[in-house]
Amino acid sequence: MKVLIIYAGMLMKSGGMQHICCEMANAFVAKGYETAIACGGGDLTSSFFPLDKRIKIYSLIADHPVNDMDKAVVGRKISAGDKIIREFIRTFSKRRFHEWNEKCKCRVVKPYLKKILHDFNPDVIVGYNADAVYYTVAAMDDIVPIIGTNHSELSRSFEEMGGPEIAALNRCAALQVLLPSQKDILEKHCPQVPCVVIPNVVSESKKISSLEQRTVLFVGRLTKAAKRPHLAVQAFEKAAVHHPEWKLEIWGDGHGAEHYVDEMKKDIASHHMEDRIFFKGTTTDIQSVYGKASILLCPSQHEGWGLAVTEAMSAGLPVVAFKSCAGVNELVEDGCSGFLTDDDISSMAGALEKLMESDDLRKEMGMNARHSMEKFSEEKVWSSWIHLIDKVVESSSNQRKA
Known part of the structure; x- marks a missing residue:
């Protein structure tokens, strides 16, 4: 054949x-x-x-x-x-x-x-x-x-x-x-x-997160119209005010989006978050990235299939995404394997802060997320x-x- x-x-x-x-x-x-x-x-x-x-x-x-x-x-x-x-x-x-x-x-x-x-x-x-x-x-x-x-x-x-x-x-x-x-x-x-x-x-992750690291992730292409990492930045800035031990890592290809990345960096500087929000580029070992983090933020407008979402869930990470996002809202169960929020920064930041505050909630949702990926x-x-x-x-x- x-x-x-x-x-x-x-x-x-x-x-x-x-x-x-x-x-x-x-x-x-x-x-x-x-x-x-x-x-x-x-x-x-x-x-x-x-x-x-x-x-x-x-x-x-x-x-x-x-x-x-x-x-x-x-x-x-x-x-x-x-x-x-x-x-x-x-x-x-x-x-x-x-x-x-x-x-x-x-x-x-x-x-x-x-x-x-x-x-x-x-x-x-x-x-x-x-x-x-x-x-x-x-x-x-x-x-x-x-x-x-x-x-x-x-x-x-x-x-x-x-x-x-x-x-x-x-x-x-x-x-x-x-x-x-x-x-x-x-x-x-x-x-x-x-x-x-x-x-x-969704391959079974070889590196399951302990969910004890104070790291939030965004993973995806750095595109303003679809993936919208700037919304992840804004939600983190709002949620992290009272949680100084947490950081945000942005992983993805910014080739051709240099002006957009510069705009985000200016916003980060205006909120004095330069030492807490980091652009990490791309990696051939994304499993290790998930294994060293505790939450995935997915602010996408739409997806055919939330690949980063399923990869993160396989590693035991709870996910925060918008409930209007097709291709994600059928993968994340609201209140079980993460949160599906209204389409605004305050709602996403509020859900993110709930996970930041509670180790038990993160671990419960992370376990549910990992088990939900077994059918794939x-x-x-x-x-x-x-x-x-x-x-x-x-x-x-x-x-x-x-």
Whole structure:
């Protein structure tokens, strides 16, 4: 069995999508599948997360790898003329802007993807999000079954998604989502395509926190619109006034967000918190980070799946997040494994302070959090994936014979 995973991002970066993509490829190889990843460029000889050497890596945008992390992404290969048209369209329609942008990226990717499909000749394709499925459908000559996956917040995605992407999703042999609420949304737009809920793997943490350290964490990309670490800073500043022994560590990639990080640092300085709030960058050993902390703050506006949330919970950390955050509010049980608060700084700070004040509460919620992650074990998740792949390939083979 030959499985091709198509992901338009770069494996060099440290995001959740890259992590999940590498985990999936490693699991497929371990199950005996010949596996390849077609990604959006970058240094094809390395990835941020561990990747089995048996996995083949292809670039969607060049015959040779491009090592500049700013210039390797698919969107930067769009022609100057198409970019001018794109920016004009942006002024009057967000959906049309997105549709044109994806159409332009598809033109960039198509010739390389056609070659990849010919060279690797997969039995099944796993497309990461609607854009990868769209590019695949456009590039395919032969009928190869596609499993479309979702790793974003679907209600927002469909508000922007263009007709060609939705049409491509409807040509999939199956669709996979991470959470039950996402299945309900997807079935409204793709009612004829079988849809299954398969969550992400949450590996059992090898480093369980004692929850005695006075450390709060934020873990995620330093993006203002989605992850919103500035809200973690503000909530900590408010909660920590009467708890001078506590500190906040911010872990994540700030590449391209230097101005935003500078804004946060100015805010931190104005509250005289420079010796209590720290920007730590990225790490290849995030488990050790969780093992030395006691609380995770997740101020995200939305998530496809709160990867940092589940990682922290596996290490026994209670979580404080906003109850409106899709992709998190189905993972954290309010009052049991953490707190889901109203969408304001005071509410988040109040919940954070409750956990700061009580060792017993932290440990009770942390234990509940760790046990709640057991249902996302590697054995359960990868068994579901193997069953889905085998079923899709068998069905496709039967259709061809018929």
